[in-house]
Amino acid sequence: MRKLLAAILLLGAACTASAQLSIEITGAGAQRIPIAIVPFAGEGALAPGISTVVRADLERSGLFRTVEVPALRPPPTEAASVNYAEWRARLADALVLGSVAARPDGRFEVRFKLFDTVKGADLSGVAYTLSRQQARTTAHRVADFIYEKLTGEKGVFSTRIAFVVKRGNRFELQIADADGAGEETALASHEPIISPAWSPDGRRLAYVSFENKKPVIYVHSLQDGRRQAVANFKGSNSAPAWSPDGSTLAVVLSVDGGSQIYLINADGSGARRRISNSNSIDTEPVFSPDGQTLYFTSDRGGSPQIYRMPAGGGAAQRVTFEGGYNVSPRVSPDGKSLAYIARNGGRFQVAVLDLATRQVQTLTDSDKDESPSFAPNGRMILLATVNAGRGVLSAVSVDGRIKQRVPYAGGDVREPAWGPFIR
């Protein structure tokens, strides 16, 4: 009997070990919700197992701690009645039960339910039909549902990220799940690809490609691979940013001399409209979520700093004052704060500025950070940094407490951009 119990405990330990991720939570008062995610009945039919991905997603968010679940025979499904006291005794505040069933048409059905063991309440669940290849996507949706029910804010596990990988003389623009897995190549080229920017609907990317030996801005439709050169003027065409309605791109052109900010139609039609007018370099424009304001980087004051101006053009106001080098602004989804790269004593780090209080907080302790971008729920910031001479992706929570390294094998990873919510 004892031997059997030991074997079962070992089995449980093995399960949690395989779900371990490179996550590091720093700072005090990290409150994590203890949750028991029971392996879904029949999930062996899908690889990876749904519960494994859900567990990894929730753990990685830094807001959940998964509770060890003993091997239950037969595995309970979402239809089972729950002994809340038993799960409370295992110190789980929430419980997830689910099942996977093969359908006669070759597709699968995943059902699950979330329970609040403290209140003894059924928090409902969802059923999904999916193809075998969509196991991971489905698991991210399950994790989003749980995250939203228990934290009150939308989850971002089913959103996607774009980044550029350099392998030898080959550059690849890749699209992956928010956890860095399941990557697909959207574009492969022998010339650099930089500055990918997601359209607000998540279907297209604007980026700069050097495939014609000079920087040209393309808009690329992900599903069918259709590409259009939307800014190919004399000189350089760089730093595209989408307006919130998806109709307009703010771009940086050197067609009239120095690098200045222009607006163009996202479908490439019509004429360019110049909106910045300075004798300095104005670059890296980005729209505020309401579309009324453009934040951008300029060296008009002698050192690169972040400024803002009305999106239709007009007088610019300086936004950053701390430090001699602040670049690459990104506005939070609620429009209340600004993430950017600040140079602190020779180290390039991600900082966040509260636009109301003007308080600045440095979030990272790395030293070659670049390309910050907010998760669509505003909770995390994705960035590229350098580790052991190689570009890697990393993410940090907006309060700086949770830091993640997004594991990615093979190649030098740069220029990440976090995509919008999937509708």
Next chain:
Amino acid sequence: MRAIWIAVMSAALAACAASPTAEQSPADVEEGKAKSAGAKSQAVPDQQVSKVDLTGKGQGRNLLTDPSSILSRRSIYYDYDQYDIKDQYKPLIEAHAKYLRDNPQS
């Protein structure tokens, strides 16, 4: 041994099955039932990415100048007073012939 274990587990499961009515308020039970009965499956949308590859033949790099391309080589040596193409140069000639056939404008 196995029999004991099964007995223990089924007892535990029976306990699970018995207790929730005591734990849940009637409203919760009703809600749970209604939801599981009415739960319709949502189809997970397809988010496929189609790949555009510019690294293939002739794209993104100049085949005639890229040192890793056979077409970057142009020299063919003959033996003294001979016009036979030596075997080692035949792939080079064929590569250039194919390039000219495939690119009539070049």
